[in-house]
Each structure stands twice: as structure tokens, then as C-alpha cells.
Amino acid sequence: MSFTDPLRTVPDFDAGDAEWLHLLVGDWQMVADLGVGDLLLCFPRSVVPASQSPTGRPIPTEDSDFLVLAHARPTTGPTAYQKDMVGETVSGDVARPLRRAWIDQRIEKMGPSEWSSLAPRSVTLVPLVRNNRTIAVVSLTAEPHHDRLPSRMELVYRQSASDLLRMANEGTWPDFAVRIDSRRGAPRVGDGLIRLDTDGVVEFCSPNGLSTFRRLGLQGDLTGQNLLHAACQLQLNAPGVDETLAPVLAGTMPWRAELSAVKASASLRAFPLRRGTERAGALVLCRDVTELRRRDLQLVSKDATIREIHHRVKNNLQTVSALLRLQSRRMNSVEGRNGLQQAMRRVSSIARVHESLSHEISEDVDFDDLIRHQVKLAVETASATQHVHTEVHGEFGRLPSKSATSVALVVNELVANAVEHGLRDRDGTVELSVAHLQDEVDAAGSANRVLEITIDDDGGGMGDTVIEESGVSAYRPPAEGEGLGMQIVRTLVASELGGSIRWQPGESGGTRVVITARFPQQASGRG
Structure with missing residues (x-):
């Protein structure tokens, strides 16, 4: 309220x-x-x-x-x-x-x-x-x-x-002309106070305010000086005083601004004083934000470094994928060629996650755009001659990078499996759907977002068999007829996604695979 x-x-x-x-x-x-x-x-x-x-x-x-x-x-x-x-x-x-x-x-x-x-x-x-x-x-x-x-x-x-x-x-204060600025380092009274007369001359400067300007390079005292003229004499990173900063130093506008010298920075905020409709001077709060800006710069540098690492990992994975493709073309064995193509597809899935992370500052991924491309890539790689239509329903939102890699690999394997074994050599449709279930609280008291991921195909189906696995049972050795892909899926769902997987007949034929996956709530923004 x-x-x-x-x-x-x-x-x-x-x-x-x-x-x-x-x-x-x-x-x-x-x-x-x-x-x-x-x-x-x-x-x-x-x-x-x-x-x-x-x-x-x-x-x-x-x-x-x-x-x-x-x-x-x-x-x-x-x-x-x-x-x-x-x-x-x-x-x-x-x-x-x-x-x-x-x-x-x-x-x-x-x-x-x-x-x-x-x-x-x-x-x-x-x-x-x-x-x-x-x-x-x-x-x-x-x-x-x-x-x-x-x-x-x-x-x-x-x-x-x-x-x-x-x-x-x-009714003349506060002023609706005040600008909302969310940048850290807003000055407070204890950080430094300067009182100006109607001409912008300093009538009073608190000790902390004087110390702030001394760090910027001021020589002598501020009292009795025009604050705008005094700031123009400082050796600032930007030459002179720009049109945004000048009204703050003159105390004519209720704005925030920043003075940046070679080794120091100060945040300023002006409060024009009025008596009726006439100006009566101004208050200027100032704060030494040198350390804050240095840390901000370090964070920006760190973010840029992390993005560059993700970019290089993506490039390296794409190189590996290209080498696998070249090697597969030289294979005489059909089984060996298919194995290399599957490995190439898995490496490409991981590379796409790193490509998304290379464009983000946060450590989570807007997964929806990524997964649409991934589904199409998996179908194109797995289908040799048939025409397969793909549909994606619902929104994943943003996922943690670790979970995003696991989900991308799982979807890649299941879509490829639906094309290769469900549709076989026929044309058909593969659908990917996602639904948000009610959030859960685990034993440690942490809230988890729960997604239900469903993959349907309209292929030959698996009869009336229903298979559901989760937890320890998912770590079993591969059954007869199961490949490496299904073992990867079961292991990732149980270990990385903390969920379960169920194979069952589709509502109108074919096969439906339902995955329940859990993600930390702090990364639950839905983009």
C-alpha cells in the first residue's frame, strides 16, 4: 500500500x-x-x-x-x-x-x-x-x-x-523538474554541503565539501568564489564545464551531475532556493565518489572480459564442430559418419548457449530465441530427405547459463530422436511446448521455478508403453536399443535439471516426451 x-x-x-x-x-x-x-x-x-x-x-x-x-x-x-x-x-x-x-x-x-x-x-x-x-x-x-x-x-x-x-x-519545493537518476553515489548532507548566494558565489562550504573539491585539484578555499568559475579552473577529464553540469554548479536547476578529474570524481546535486517567485540562492550537495566509480569501472571491465571469454569459447566450439563435419565426410562407415554428425550437433548446441552469453551482461540467457534456432538446427541435421515441420509453443523466459546448456542438449537429442526414430524417413511434424508449473520450495528452503517441457511427434509411436524415470533410476546403464543420446538425456534431466522424464503415446499418434525441470527462483525472470 x-x-x-x-x-x-x-x-x-x-x-x-x-x-x-x-x-x-x-x-x-x-x-x-x-x-x-x-x-x-x-x-x-x-x-x-x-x-x-x-x-x-x-x-x-x-x-x-x-x-x-x-x-x-x-x-x-x-x-x-x-x-x-x-x-x-x-x-x-x-x-x-x-x-x-x-x-x-x-x-x-x-x-x-x-x-x-x-x-x-x-x-x-x-x-x-x-x-x-x-x-x-x-x-x-x-x-x-x-x-x-x-x-x-x-x-x-x-x-x-x-x-x-x-x-x-x-508549494515551490520539491520541483517536478527534478531528474530521477538511479546511478550509485547520490550525495547526502554529511558528504558535503555548499550554500550559494543568488550569483552562484559560495557563502558556506562544509569541511567535507571542501575536501571533495580539494581531491579534484582545488587550491585554497571555496568560500567567496563563484562555484562555476572555480570548477572551470580544475583539470577535468572533459574540457570545460558542459551545459548539463553548469546549471548544477550555478544552482539554477534541481539536477544531478558529476565532476571527473584525472584521479578523482565527485557527484553533485543542486537544490535551488526560492522566496516566492524570486531566487534566494541554492544548496549544492557533493560527494567524493572516486572509489565507487573505480569499482564501477572494474565491474564493466569484468563483464566485458566474461563476454569475451564466452565469445572465444563459442568460436572454439564452432571450430571443433567444423572439424567433426570435415572428418565425417571422410568416413566410409555409415555408423561412424552418423556418430560424428551427432557429436557435431551436440557441440553446436553448447556453442549457441555461449554465443547468447557473449551478448549478455548477466549470467542467464533469454532462452526462447535460442531454442527456436536450436530446434530447427536439430531437425535439419537429423533429417536427410524428408520434410519436417517444427512448432514451438510457450515461453521459457530467462534461464541460468548452466541450466540453459543442459536444456539445449536435452531438447537437441529428443528432437533429433523424434526425427530419426519417430518419423524415420517420413515427412511429419515435431512440436516443442513449455508450460510454467507452480513454484516449489526444496528441502533447503530455496524456491525453484518448475517448467514442463513437452516434445511431440506424429510418427509411428511406441505403442502403449509408458516409461518414466527420475533420480537414481535415471543413471542406469543403457538398455538394449538405446544410444548415447538417450543416456545423455536421462543423466542431464536427473542431475542438472533436478527433474523427471516420461515417454508416452501421443494424443493423436506418435510419441510424447514430457520433461519436468527445476530452476533457481532468483533466475526466474521471464524476459
């Missing part, structure tokens, strides 16, 4: 209001850190609609309690609440100031007598006003500075928190 669901039940509020609250809660950890206090997002349990309200706006009913929708604790100081407040109800004397702030739409600071349960902490109530309507109330609960003189950094922190809460009250 989304924390904005209570808001959505009131007709006077729309999806834009809910999305705005999501943006605020996505960034309000910074406000909790700057204000060194806990933030609670409160919403009334009972609302008078705008059509019935004396103010013409939705307001809480006279005796309405408030529900806490979200809670953020500071990482820069102690918490005011030892338990998670989400889902708690604020009622009685404590709810009255919340209702008053909602109706008046003004920021209020509460004294100990009005919020007695939290004395001697100070509580600031901030109604969030958007389109002239209050849509929630935020409370900031912090320790007062009665026993000591606050430092310059604390004063700047608290002033910055006050500015952001004032903008939230005016």
Missing part, C-alpha cells in the same frame, strides 16, 4: 498532489539531516470537502485525528522517537495544532505546553500547500540550543532546512 492512499480517497485531491508528496518524501531525508530532527508526514483521518467547507478548501473535521503517513530520522543527530511512527494516530491536544496549521496554512513553532509529550524539544509544523490547498502537514521535532552556542555549520544547516520547509509550505 502506498503512503499516499489516504490522500487519494479525498475527491478534492488529485494524482498530481500524490506525486508531489512522493517527490517530497523521496528527498526529505536531507531536510531531517539539515534540521537535525525527525520529520513526520501527517494527514487527517476525516476531511470536510471543499464544497462544504467555510474556507472553500478541504479541511479536517473539528475532532479529526491525524494519521502519520511517513517518518524520517536524522543521520546527523539523535532521534526524537524511539519507535517507527508510521501508522500511529495523533489525537487529542496534539492534533489541534495540526488542524490549526492545516487551516491557517502558516508555519507554526510549538512550545512545550502545546506538545508536552516531547518537551523540551521544539516542534515546527509546516502545512504543505499546493494550488492553494493544504494536502498534508509536516512536523519537524528537534533539540533546541539552550545550553550552548551553535556552530556556524549548525546555523547554516538549520537555516537551510528552514528554507526548504518554507518552500514546501509555498
Whole structure:
């Protein structure tokens, strides 16, 4: 359930209001850190609609309690609440100031007598006003500075928190222009804070912020310098400052950017400050992400190396397959030629899996495209003169690379067997179907995805005989008339796929082979 669901039940509020609250809660950890206090997002349990309200706006009913929708604790100081407040109800004397702030739409600071349960902490109530309507109330609960003189950094922190809460009250923060960036290394208050004036000149830079710029090559102090001009003097990997980075350094756009020097990298994020419609400066968070980017580069290099290995293995296997084909053409014995062709087909199956892995970053394979080509290849190799039609139904999804190799080999052998022994020299059809069964939990408590793979042919059939094998019974010596292919199938199904295999008559003649296979759930994405 989304924390904005209570808001959505009131007709006077729309999806834009809910999305705005999501943006605020996505960034309000910074406000909790700057204000060194806990933030609670409160919403009334009972609302008078705008059509019935004396103010013409939705307001809480006279005796309405408030529900806490979200809670953020500071990482820069102690918490005011030892338990998670989400889902708690604020009622009685404590709810009255919340209702008053909602109706008046003004920021209020509460004294100990009005919020007695939290004395001697100070509580600031901030109604969030958007389109002239209050849509929630935020409370900031912090320790007062009665026993000591606050430092310059604390004063700047608290002033910055006050500015952001004032903008939230005016509906100008958060800004819908903010860009969603999932890249690792988002800067936080403790990583480094820079406060700019309206001209982009640094009014204050925290010690961590200065250290970050020193690692980038800055000489001297930042305070009093234009941040954009100071960044242009650094020896960056990219010459100058591009059009994306410049608005961040100037504090004019709420974006993220990155400064990369020869031996260091820094992640930046700007928060423009406004007073009404006028600019009032900006906050810029900065973080040294040198080690993060170095590790990212190592991962990219590792992924490229793994893909190159798969590519080379595929090339080597294709070379082996080609050598087997050449050797088979020189064989006078029909039995020897058929044996080499079967080996060539098996090597080609494994090569196709490695070819797919050479194009992937992850260690699993999108198996559907691969298996369609594999079925056609197996039929073309096994059928000498007859015309065999192939059909594939259902989707495998993504399979782990180890399991993909086993499934490809098993399907290859069974399709070839259906052509060679089921259809023999006749034309016909071979169908491959896959169905997803209910997931299972093994003895170790791990979830497994279960697939049922079915191969049908419309050949001569095997009579009324039904053969089913799994587990230890699958490791038996080959029976009379069985070749190496069937022994490979039984062994792979039992050992690598943890399943069973059943041969039975087809519904309309021919033979049906049903395989039950299990795969680890963490690789169960269905592409």
C-alpha cells in the first residue's frame, strides 16, 4: 500500500498532489539531516470537502485525528522517537495544532505546553500547500540550543532546512523538474554541503565539501568564489564545464551531475532556493565518489572480459564442430559418419548457449530465441530427405547459463530422436511446448521455478508403453536399443535439471516426451 492512499480517497485531491508528496518524501531525508530532527508526514483521518467547507478548501473535521503517513530520522543527530511512527494516530491536544496549521496554512513553532509529550524539544509544523490547498502537514521535532552556542555549520544547516520547509509550505519545493537518476553515489548532507548566494558565489562550504573539491585539484578555499568559475579552473577529464553540469554548479536547476578529474570524481546535486517567485540562492550537495566509480569501472571491465571469454569459447566450439563435419565426410562407415554428425550437433548446441552469453551482461540467457534456432538446427541435421515441420509453443523466459546448456542438449537429442526414430524417413511434424508449473520450495528452503517441457511427434509411436524415470533410476546403464543420446538425456534431466522424464503415446499418434525441470527462483525472470 502506498503512503499516499489516504490522500487519494479525498475527491478534492488529485494524482498530481500524490506525486508531489512522493517527490517530497523521496528527498526529505536531507531536510531531517539539515534540521537535525525527525520529520513526520501527517494527514487527517476525516476531511470536510471543499464544497462544504467555510474556507472553500478541504479541511479536517473539528475532532479529526491525524494519521502519520511517513517518518524520517536524522543521520546527523539523535532521534526524537524511539519507535517507527508510521501508522500511529495523533489525537487529542496534539492534533489541534495540526488542524490549526492545516487551516491557517502558516508555519507554526510549538512550545512545550502545546506538545508536552516531547518537551523540551521544539516542534515546527509546516502545512504543505499546493494550488492553494493544504494536502498534508509536516512536523519537524528537534533539540533546541539552550545550553550552548551553535556552530556556524549548525546555523547554516538549520537555516537551510528552514528554507526548504518554507518552500514546501509555498508549494515551490520539491520541483517536478527534478531528474530521477538511479546511478550509485547520490550525495547526502554529511558528504558535503555548499550554500550559494543568488550569483552562484559560495557563502558556506562544509569541511567535507571542501575536501571533495580539494581531491579534484582545488587550491585554497571555496568560500567567496563563484562555484562555476572555480570548477572551470580544475583539470577535468572533459574540457570545460558542459551545459548539463553548469546549471548544477550555478544552482539554477534541481539536477544531478558529476565532476571527473584525472584521479578523482565527485557527484553533485543542486537544490535551488526560492522566496516566492524570486531566487534566494541554492544548496549544492557533493560527494567524493572516486572509489565507487573505480569499482564501477572494474565491474564493466569484468563483464566485458566474461563476454569475451564466452565469445572465444563459442568460436572454439564452432571450430571443433567444423572439424567433426570435415572428418565425417571422410568416413566410409555409415555408423561412424552418423556418430560424428551427432557429436557435431551436440557441440553446436553448447556453442549457441555461449554465443547468447557473449551478448549478455548477466549470467542467464533469454532462452526462447535460442531454442527456436536450436530446434530447427536439430531437425535439419537429423533429417536427410524428408520434410519436417517444427512448432514451438510457450515461453521459457530467462534461464541460468548452466541450466540453459543442459536444456539445449536435452531438447537437441529428443528432437533429433523424434526425427530419426519417430518419423524415420517420413515427412511429419515435431512440436516443442513449455508450460510454467507452480513454484516449489526444496528441502533447503530455496524456491525453484518448475517448467514442463513437452516434445511431440506424429510418427509411428511406441505403442502403449509408458516409461518414466527420475533420480537414481535415471543413471542406469543403457538398455538394449538405446544410444548415447538417450543416456545423455536421462543423466542431464536427473542431475542438472533436478527433474523427471516420461515417454508416452501421443494424443493423436506418435510419441510424447514430457520433461519436468527445476530452476533457481532468483533466475526466474521471464524476459
